[in-house]
Amino acid sequence: MAQASFNRRHTLTLAAALACSAAMAPSRAATAKLEKSSIQMVVAGRTALQHLPLNIADQLGFFRQEGLSVAIVDAGHAARAMQLMLDGGFDACAGPYEHTLIWPGRTQQSFVVQTRTPQVAFGVSMRTLAGFKSLADLKGRRIGLAQSGTVDAMVTMQVLAQAGIRLDDVSLVELGTSPSAVTALRSGVVDALGHFDPVMTMMEQKGEVRIIADTRTLKGTLDLFGGLMPSACLYAPIDFVQKHPGTCQALTHGIVHALKWLQTAGPADLIKTVPDHFFQGDRALYLASFMKVRESISPDGLMPAEAAQTAQRSLMGLHPSMRFDAAAISRSFTNEFARRAKDRFKA
Secondary structure, eight states, X not given: OHHHHHHHHXXXXXXXXXXXXXXXSOOHHHHHTOSOSEEEEEESOTTSGGXXXXXXXXXXXXXXXXXXXXXXXXXXXXXXXXXXXXXXXXXXXXXXXXXXXXXXXXXXXXXXXXXXXXXXXXXXXXXXXXXXXXXXXXXXXXXXXXSTTXXXXXXXXXXXXXTTOOGGGSEEEEOOSHHHHHHHHHTTSOSEEEEETTXXXXXXXXXXXXXXXXXXXXXXXXXXXXXXXXXXXXXXXXXXXXXXXXXXXXXXXXXXXHHHHHHHOOHHHHHHHSOGGGGTTOHHHHHHHHXXXXXXXXXXXXXXXXXXXXXXXXXXXXXXXXXXXXXXXXXXXXXXXXXXXXXXXXX
16 A cells, blocks of 8 residues: 555656746757757847746746747847857847947848837926926037937937937936936936936926926937837847748747736736846836836837838937948848747737
8 A cells, every 4th residue: 555655656756847848948849940959149138027928938947948048148239149149159149239230231130129119208497407498408518428329319419409409509418327317417417318227207396307308208209300219129130030940930939928927927927037136226117217208118039110210210310420221220120020929829
């Protein structure tokens, strides 16, 4: 009797272990199509909310379910992330879509979109511009940016252009990290600021800035750019995409699975899933920031219609000497992989 009981327990334990292994291990169908199963990914600012889908896919094992082992390295700066990939150390990059357009002689292709807006808010200081009435009040003022040449600069340039303010009418100050931006605004080093969350949500909550342009929302982005403005995506050299379609499809499946998960995720889900250090010591602020940017997150990984053209127009405003042709725009992204993932996950 004891022996039978032991055998039964042993059988149940073995069955449970096999079931667990089956759940954790990639299926043969997933691995059979992979040209490369171990991927080196470089990211521009991993803790940024723009890359939340990437981090969710990694934390919840969505890449592993596709048979992929993805090593993610944070380069901090978007331009550095792209350069590291071009130097050959990484297979793909999680960064701003516009970088697929601005690197002369090197064709990169976005294959899945994480965010369909820049998630940048532009606000004026309630200390030095307490009497702010119109954008004309920015003339002669100092305006802070996270990094020159990036999407926050594009947002700032668009705000100034709509007001008819030229670049030589203001002083642009590159501030870099979140703490530096907060200190600069509070101390009066800058009078206005174009930056990302959680910086802008925190200063907004404290009444330190008045938001006058907001690409954290779809409406704010449409108002400023006249169309959706894609930002964070996964991209790679076009040769890599063409030679590794199965691998790119698996990466896209992982991201779109995460996008689907985020459609219904609540605060408790994020707290359980996002690594603690991403909250930077303030969970409430992180969650408030997430709610601010939630609708900017792509629902399905697809490049929105005409969004690439919006990015092109904005880049030409930032870099007037740039020239683009229709072929360059069409090569800069593909929706092929995202369409398949959308169908699979009903995103």
